[in-house]
Amino acid sequence: MTTPPIDPTSTSAWAALDAHRSGLDPDLRGWFAADPERASRLTRTVADLHVDLSKNLVTDETLALLVRLADEVGLRDRIDAMFRGERINVTENRAVLHTALRRPPGAEPRLVVEGQDVDADVQAELEKMFAFAERVRSGEWTGVTGERIRTVVNIGIGGSDLGPVMVYEALQPYVQDGLTLRFVSNIDPTDVAETVGDLDPTTTLFIVASKTFGTLETLTNARLARDWLWETLQAAGAIDGSEESRQAAVAQHFVAVSTALDKVAAFGIDPANAFGFWDWVGGRYSVDSVIGASVAIAIGPDAFRDFLAGFHAVDEHLRTAPFDQNVPALMGLLNVWYVNFFDAHTHAVLPYAQHLHRFPAYLQQLTMESNGKSVRWDGTPVTTQTGEVFWGEPGTNGQHAFYQLIHQGTRLIPADFIAVANPAHPLRDGETDVHALFLANYFAQTKALAFGKTAEEVRAEGTAEEIVPARVFEGNRPTTSILAPALTPSVVGQLIALYEHITFVQGVVWGIDSFDQWGVELGKVLATQIAPAVTGDEDALAEQDPSTRALIAYYLQHRR
Ligand code: F6P
Numbered sequence: 001m002t003t004p005p006i007d008p009t010s011t012s013a014w015a016a017l018d019a020h021r022s023g024l025d026p027d028l029r030g031w032f033a034a035d036p037e038r039a040s041r042l043t044r045t046v047a048d049l050h051v052d053l054s055k056n057l058v059t060d061e062t063l064a065l066l067v068r069l070a071d072e073v074g075l076r077d078r079i080d081a082m083f084r085g086e087r088i089n090v091t092e093n094r095a096v097l098h099t100a101l102r103r104p105p106g107a108e109p110r111l112v113v114e115g116q117d118v119d120a121d122v123q124a125e126l127e128k129m130f131a132f133a134e135r136v137r138s139g140e141w142t143g144v145t146g147e148r149i150r151t152v153v154n155i156g157i158g159g160s161d162l163g164p165v166m167v168y169e170a171l172q173p174y175v176q177d178g179l180t181l182r183f184v185s186n187i188d189p190t191d192v193a194e195t196v197g198d199l200d201p202t203t204t205l206f207i208v209a210s211k212t213f214g215t216l217e218t219l220t221n222a223r224l225a226r227d228w229l230w231e232t233l234q235a236a237g238a239i240d241g242s243e244e245s246r247q248a249a250v251a252q253h254f255v256a257v258s259t260a261l262d263k264v265a266a267f268g269i270d271p272a273n274a275f276g277f278w279d280w281v282g283g284r285y286s287v288d289s290v291i292g293a294s295v296a297i298a299i300g301p302d303a304f305r306d307f308l309a310g311f312h313a314v315d316e317h318l319r320t321a322p323f324d325q326n327v328p329a330l331m332g333l334l335n336v337w338y339v340n341f342f343d344a345h346t347h348a349v350l351p352y353a354q355h356l357h358r359f360p361a362y363l364q365q366l367t368m369e370s371n372g373k374s375v376r377w378d379g380t381p382v383t384t385q386t387g388e389v390f391w392g393e394p395g396t397n398g399q400h401a402f403y404q405l406i407h408q409g410t411r412l413i414p415a416d417f418i419a420v421a422n423p424a425h426p427l428r429d430g431e432t433d434v435h436a437l438f439l440a441n442y443f444a445q446t447k448a449l450a451f452g453k454t455a456e457e458v459r460a461e462g463t464a465e466e467i468v469p470a471r472v473f474e475g476n477r478p479t480t481s482i483l484a485p486a487l488t489p490s491v492v493g494q495l496i497a498l499y500e501h502i503t504f505v506q507g508v509v510w511g512i513d514s515f516d517q518w519g520v521e522l523g524k525v526l527a528t529q530i531a532p533a534v535t536g537d538e539d540a541l542a543e544q545d546p547s548t549r550a551l552i553a554y555y556l557q558h559r560r
Helices: 014-021 028-034 060-072 075-084 119-138 160-170 189-196 214-233 243-253 262-267 290-299 301-320 327-341 359-371 403-406 434-451 453-458 465-471 491-510 516-532 538-542 547-557
Strands: 044-045 049-052 151-155 179-182 204-210 252-258 275-277 346-352 387-392 417-420 478-484
Touching: 014 060, 014 327, 028 434, 044 301, 044 327, 044 403, 049 327, 049 491, 060 075, 060 327, 060 491, 075 301, 075 491, 119 275, 119 290, 119 301, 119 516, 151 189, 151 214, 151 290, 160 179, 160 290, 160 359, 160 491, 179 189, 179 290, 189 214, 204 214, 204 243, 214 243, 214 252, 214 516, 243 252, 252 262, 252 290, 262 275, 275 290, 290 301, 301 327, 301 403, 301 491, 346 359, 346 434, 359 387, 403 434, 417 434, 434 478, 453 465, 478 491, 516 538, 516 547, 538 547
Parallel strands: 151 179, 151 204, 204 252, 252 275, 346 387, 346 417, 417 478
Antiparallel strands: 044 049, 049 478
16 A cells, blocks of 8 residues: 655645745855854764765755655655555566665665565675676686677666766776777667677677667667677677577677566577676665666776765664754755745765766656656646756866856756765875865865855956946856865765665655656557658658657658
């Protein structure tokens, strides 16, 4: 029996927040001047993450009301239900247990859900993946000619791509020398052609990563990669082209990661070379499952275990910390504050760490596929605006591109600034510590956004009066600063878990199922229906609406 969502707008906390917002005139300059303890009072820690919330447009009363809202919508019960393995993914009738993937070996009490010993299953699959990773890393696992593997190509899309590629980039210093990962995701044939075209087939291993093993893009790319492997191995004289030699090539050069091991076998990959997981792991929550196999090969089992431990530390914090100290809860509630009480449409995530350059793209799937919903988990319409657009680029590139709009545009854009104290490459430019200079930008931006620059300050610089308005910075642009000692595997796991839980908290307040993604279905179905028209079927073309028909006609006329 599903607990119906509580309409947040019907709570007394919502009414109080409404009244509070009407009377609130954000004044970060004034608030900081009047309250020397503001920064320390509004800073929280979770695991290795130091999170300064003080430059948000909140007072103590705001936070107290947001925490009350969390209580009134039943956030604690929902968190407990998730960790217990209840089927809180209502529309797919599934449990949501990505947190089980990072429970340490031997965790007590054991997690058994609906008769499944989840801990035992998770550890068994991880050990299988680690054993395979060690064989590849040591050179024991070879291609058909006996050469060790030097390049691993992950073929997947969405959660079966964005997580592994983001983490691989984030943990570059931990990648074993002589091993490289590449990623193929798009069904645009350019992707697979350019990603594998220059590789040596004898030293290449493909991982076909697909939760369902039914995704058109991934299966098409996997077949193209398999054809490439067969052709190039045969051209090199490594196989003779017979059926047996082709099967032997697939056995040595293809492994799979999926919840559908029967479909893996049907593709021709030996189930012995496949790693499994379960329907209670959502695609966008799966990088910590065997979907991370490419990462496990690259960084090794020990670093991968540290990565999982980072997630787990944040999971335990979400599960146990009171909401006024609970970082994911507070950050999720702040996002609700901005979306629903300041009409914020977007949220920037700005990593000041080059290795996190794919983190915003990763977060786009996590947050927007999770919370881009118009109905609640009982099918009734939502009662508020929901998911905001997440976006970002690494600092300082963004500063020279889109920060103008964040500083002086008409829209409020809450932003998270993420940095680490120690860079991967501590270079000096003469006397200057370049990373320190980089971080000076990180500190300067949130300061400028919060406190701005008044007309008096602009005039005091001798600015001509007619230019003064253009040079004024309003300030009161909200930011959260997240700092960590270094970008270790654990810290990367912590950051991912933090945003997973922020997303969940927002979904609970809005009463939506953050774990389904029905909105991607229609486009997939229509693509299959339209495909014959695009390949020249006149009848299928005639059935299309006038705009689609004309667009396809343009394509047919212009293709060579
Ligand atoms: O299209 C949406 C989606 O289902 C995502 O949720 C998922 O991460 C992606 O497709 C890939 O799915 P799969 O891992 O099953 O290939």
